[in-house]
Amino acid sequence: MLSNRQLLVLQVIIDEFIQTAQPIGSRAISKKEDISFSSATIRNEMADLEEMGYIEKTHSSSGRVPSEKGYRFYVDHLISPFRLSSDEMNSITHTFEKGMLEFEQIVQSSARVLSDLTNYTSIILGPEVFETKLKQIQIISLSSTTAVAILVTNTGHVEHRSFTIPATIQPSDLDKLVNILNDRLVGVPIIQLHEKLYTEIAELVNSYTQDFETAYKYVKAALFDEQHVKLYVGGKTNILMQPEFKDVEKIRSLFTIMEKEDEIANLLRSSTGGINVSIGQENKMDAMQDCSLITATYSLGDKQMGTIALLGPTRMEYSRVISLLNVLSSRLTKTFHSWY
Amino acid sequence: MLSNRQLLVLQVIIDEFIQTAQPIGSRAISKKEDISFSSATIRNEMADLEEMGYIEKTHSSSGRVPSEKGYRFYVDHLISPFRLSSDEMNSITHTFEKGMLEFEQIVQSSARVLSDLTNYTSIILGPEVFETKLKQIQIISLSSTTAVAILVTNTGHVEHRSFTIPATIQPSDLDKLVNILNDRLVGVPIIQLHEKLYTEIAELVNSYTQDFETAYKYVKAALFDEQHVKLYVGGKTNILMQPEFKDVEKIRSLFTIMEKEDEIANLLRSSTGGINVSIGQENKMDAMQDCSLITATYSLGDKQMGTIALLGPTRMEYSRVISLLNVLSSRLTKTFHSWY
DNA sequence: GTTAGCACTCTTCACTTCCGAGTGCTAAAT
């Protein structure tokens, strides 16, 4: 168990290190306002803290640096809610007041605000389709052999894809098909589309001509086969300003990871409700071993819709970042709620 | 004027430096197969070349390195067409054989192939709208106060935007409006849309009710007011592998530039037909002073549609890159031509 | 339990020294 004084010392060390990125010595601590012990006493406490694994030395006679266990303890027990400045609150409020009405835009602006305010890299996993329903399907032919299929959801999301069709297929067949699809599928939640398509609709289509079936295949492939994730990343370069990323190799591996959107998306998707902090080695991805990833989710009703995350060095301003994520995720939740 | 031997020496120096990124000494040159002179002779030639500004020393007793003037001369007079390997040709052919039918996809894959093959960063300015014409406008209401407007071009490009409308506006008004817009605007080249909207259509709309005019305003704002550029960047991290980018500051300034898509787009847009090479200081952007930017354009008929570019260090494989860009731009041109 | 004092450790920086790669010049060779 940690004594009160040890808690205090640990807190000071971590707070200080987060700001300066420099190892903290006993003398520096003893000089702090809320500390009334001599450096020697601090040294003893620090020796204990080190033995328990909360802090480390960078070399035998250096000041101390928080260990990952230290950060973990700090995050779990030591941080108090951060009072955001009115400037910060304003930036966020401003983002939501532009009266944008599209998922994409709101989410994108959120990512930008977040990375601007923190100087870390923000990653937002766009709204998943849980609650969204099909609003309308349209096919617009461009030429005798090409057409573009458009799918609109009740959330205003639009997917589209161009495709080729054999010239043998009649435009009237396409129209008929669209009608059938709209008849049967409008209002159906997006996640159930696949299922419905393969049972109900496929059956129905079978009863028509060969050509009609072909048309169906094309449209299905165009609209429903690929489901791509939307990942918004803000301030990729911010992380370059952190002194821990002086090494080009680290930068490279981190940037390479960030290009693998699928993996990142899966990682974020797996995060549960509320704020979640992964520190250093706790991260599943190798290239993030020197980073911390803080995630928060936003939701519609009791369905989780997406995830906001901030990626920075383990030496992160946890307190502030967590407050920011809290505010932003609840703003997102509120906004989406007001829409539907 | 440069003697034949000087040309040869200059060529060897640049070829070698492009491969090794190390200063080249006289002895190394004299050992090359096609060189039959002693290192002393080479030294004399190098002294001349340096005096003329084609090569430089990194310090008083170092080997030589190409100057920007040297690269310029190399690009203008010394490079012979590069024979692309069949592997390279295959990768490109493969990209165009996937039967994708959308601008975006083709262009995106092209960017990827290009950066993969070269290990530089590829930037592609998406097809401009010169020849594209409006195919259809649609408005789909999502709720009593929200709707999504969709605009489709004859090239299969889809733009969409959600927007709010006062509840006082009748759905029937919206329908009427869409009909008018489609009546008047289908087939009109996208670049003329603005003009038409502000003259013809505005006039027409004036004769209807107040509400109708309001609806018009909303739709116009949603669909036509913002025109955003599509810029595809491939292999941003590739540039980190180049030894000239060991310095974090350089990386940061370069990446910061690359986030300013507007500026990059303007830069690319200003490039004229054919291959264009900007070496080092020739670049307008400060952060690119250590880079070379090679651009090629692709077109439809005699209208230039967009630009492909590769960004790398000044020590670039000019010959290969130029060949690749040539092939790719003509493939793009051919593909687009076959569509329309 | 706390603190002052001190020896000890380790980094950092400036300053050498040494080596090798490469040049420029001169004089000899072709």
Place this chain on the structure above:
DNA sequence: ATTTAGCACTCGGAAGTGAAGAGTGCTAAC
């Protein structure tokens, strides 16, 4: 008149040295 061999010279980089400074751990005194 070129070309080449030879050699002194220059410079960067690696390795080494020493002094300064920051910080620790331990001991003994408070």
